[in-house]
Amino acid sequence: MEDNNSNISCLKSIKDSLDDPHDSFKSSWNFNNNTEGFICDFVGVECWHVYSNEVLKIRLTNMGLKGEFPRGVADCKTLMGLDLSNNELSGPIPSNISRIFQYGTELDLSSNRFSGNIPKQISNLSFLNALKLDNNQLTGLIPPELALLDRIKQFSVANNKLYGPVPNFGPSFNESSYAGNPGLCGFPLEPCINFFSDSFKRGFIIGYMVSVFSVISIFMSYCVPWVHRNERNKMLRQFMLNLILSRRNKGEHSHQTSKLVHLDLLHEASRETSMLVQLVSRMSYADLTEATNNFSADNIIGIGQMGTTYKATLPNGWLLAIKRLFDTQKFDEHFITELKTLGRLRHDNLVPLLGFCIESKEKLLVYRYMSNGNLYDWLHPAEGEAKFIDWPLRVNIAHGIARGLVWLHQNCNFRVVHLDICSKCILLDQNFEPKISNFGEAMLIKSNNTDWSSSFYKDTELWELSFVKEDVYHFGIVLLELITGAEPSKLTNSSDTGDETLRNGSIDLSTSTNFYDVIDKSLIGRGFDTEIFKIFSVACHCVQPNRDGRPTMLEVHKTIGAIWSQNRP
Numbered sequence: 001m002e003d004n005n006s007n008i009s010c011l012k013s014i015k016d017s018l019d020d021p022h023d024s025f026k027s028s029w030n031f032n033n034n035t036e037g038f039i040c041d042f043v044g045v046e047c048w049h050v051y052s053n054e055v056l057k058i059r060l061t062n063m064g065l066k067g068e069f070p071r072g073v074a075d076c077k078t079l080m081g082l083d084l085s086n087n088e089l090s091g092p093i094p095s096n097i098s099r100i101f102q103y104g105t106e107l108d109l110s111s112n113r114f115s116g117n118i119p120k121q122i123s124n125l126s127f128l129n130a131l132k133l134d135n136n137q138l139t140g141l142i143p144p145e146l147a148l149l150d151r152i153k154q155f156s157v158a159n160n161k162l163y164g165p166v167p168n169f170g171p172s173f174n175e176s177s178y179a180g181n182p183g184l185c186g187f188p189l190e191p192c193i194n195f196f197s198d199s200f201k202r203g204f205i206i207g208y209m210v211s212v213f214s215v216i217s218i219f220m221s222y223c224v225p226w227v228h229r230n231e232r233n234k235m236l237r238q239f240m241l242n243l244i245l246s247r248r249n250k251g252e253h254s255h256q257t258s259k260l261v262h263l264d265l266l267h268e269a270s271r272e273t274s275m276l277v278q279l280v281s282r283m284s285y286a287d288l289t290e291a292t293n294n295f296s297a298d299n300i301i302g303i304g305q306m307g308t309t310y311k312a313t314l315p316n317g318w319l320l321a322i323k324r325l326f327d328t329q330k331f332d333e334h335f336i337t338e339l340k341t342l343g344r345l346r347h348d349n350l351v352p353l354l355g356f357c358i359e360s361k362e363k364l365l366v367y368r369y370m371s372n373g374n375l376y377d378w379l380h381p382a383e384g385e386a387k388f389i390d391w392p393l394r395v396n397i398a399h400g401i402a403r404g405l406v407w408l409h410q411n412c413n414f415r416v417v418h419l420d421i422c423s424k425c426i427l428l429d430q431n432f433e434p435k436i437s438n439f440g441e442a443m444l445i446k447s448n449n450t451d452w453s454s455s456f457y458k459d460t461e462l463w464e465l466s467f468v469k470e471d472v473y474h475f476g477i478v479l480l481e482l483i484t485g486a487e488p489s490k491l492t493n494s495s496d497t498g499d500e501t502l503r504n505g506s507i508d509l510s511t512s513t514n515f516y517d518v519i520d521k522s523l524i525g526r527g528f529d530t531e532i533f534k535i536f537s538v539a540c541h542c543v544q545p546n547r548d549g550r551p552t553m554l555e556v557h558k559t560i561g562a563i564w565s566q567n568r569p
């Protein structure tokens, strides 16, 4: 009886909240009758059973209805389908949609005037198999969390004003689902790597950024004395050089300096927190506890410097890796940096950061699970472990890491330097595709940044030399590790202390014994020696002490790609 009453008050509330200029449904929704099942005769109402007041579907379509999303549907506890398409409804899609339409399987709000962002909470509608939001005025990013809707069969957001990457749904939808949103990218549309190649898209994004930062930049250009800015730049320049010099030592000074630079960046990044919340969903501690079997020791994948990583399984079968940070403030900065960098980046060669959780003292980062673990463990298997990756796979991995780094350095709307590339932070998915992880040391700037506090990053020479070439160096070490199978610490020492074998790329293969001394013995004589030597030469370029002489990641990526394709069909 209580359910019946709530269904009736649900329909009453919908009737009251909508403007029905052509009297398409209101006159038929007559609440004077009180017999069981009377609401089932209402126009657009379908019940579970004609003799009971339990609403199954509400279909009010093509009626010229005006008003906002009828939040009263929350009282229709048994509602599974809501079709309000082809009306003139406006305003936002409610952010508490997952409570309002808890058991919904079909939601059709297409061809209306709904505006604002698509709420990420839609991803909590776990029974949803049809979501139609096309032909509205929706803006912003499509929440990547929508990819968690594992029952979804129909999906359309065509003809809105959305931008950014499309969600990585398991079964992908075709282009028509996304058409008419000039800023969207990623399969089945143009790859996001070309996001800035189209002038319209560029205009769209830059317009957005410029509007946000123009006030700040105008103020800073005219009000901050030039001398002051110059001195500050000099100081920051010194910071960065110190940072690079001391980073190798991993000493206290390095930590202090990096902290100062990070604080500056965090200050800048904090302006965009609202956008980040759209990208990385906040997950509940209770759900994550359940998914890891109460953080059971059996679920531990590994223990790093910052915390313990657990394998987790969601009720829908999705596999996650959850990094539970040790309870110390020391890692707060890493935690935030990881969220603010990796959280907004989506690329095939970056590990997807799906969410985070902060509850009392707990800080957790949630990633997609990479079933082949990290590259380091494959190159340095424990005794008795039968792990081996052959040369073609190694080149493919190198090529993928380079591709990811090129994207970070040059091709996205944010320029990012990782600053901690190593074989441990290269994760491998089920196909051994490499995914860069661990962005806790990373730095990020907008590519059209005009903010004075970051103007030193616009000094291309400084940015390239201080940071980008640091990533190139670390990538070179990973390449050497792939070629030699040696521990990275050994390689770092060799190149820093002047081992000519590793520092000099111009080794003559026909005469040199050095090359064969250092190469991983298991790779020799399998038809790839010349190719290995060429990659070795690339690695030596990357690790040369003179930063100026190191190639860019774009050059490295092209060279590896060319070497790779020369010998393969």
Ligand SMILES: Nc1ncnc2c1ncn2[C@@H]1O[C@H](COP(=O)(O)OP(=O)(O)OP(=O)(O)O)[C@@H](O)[C@H]1O
Binding pocket: 301, 302, 303, 304, 305, 306, 307, 308, 309, 321, 323, 351, 367, 368, 369, 370, 371, 373, 374, 424, 425, 427, 437, 438
């Ligand atoms: N998304 C993931 N999927 C599968 N395994 C992962 C994932 N993320 C991390 N791991 C594994 O969990 C372990 C711990 O990772 P973590 O990043 O904490 O430590 P690390 O890589 O040793 O780095 P550090 O010690 O610098 O923190 C590593 O063995 C790593 O391979």
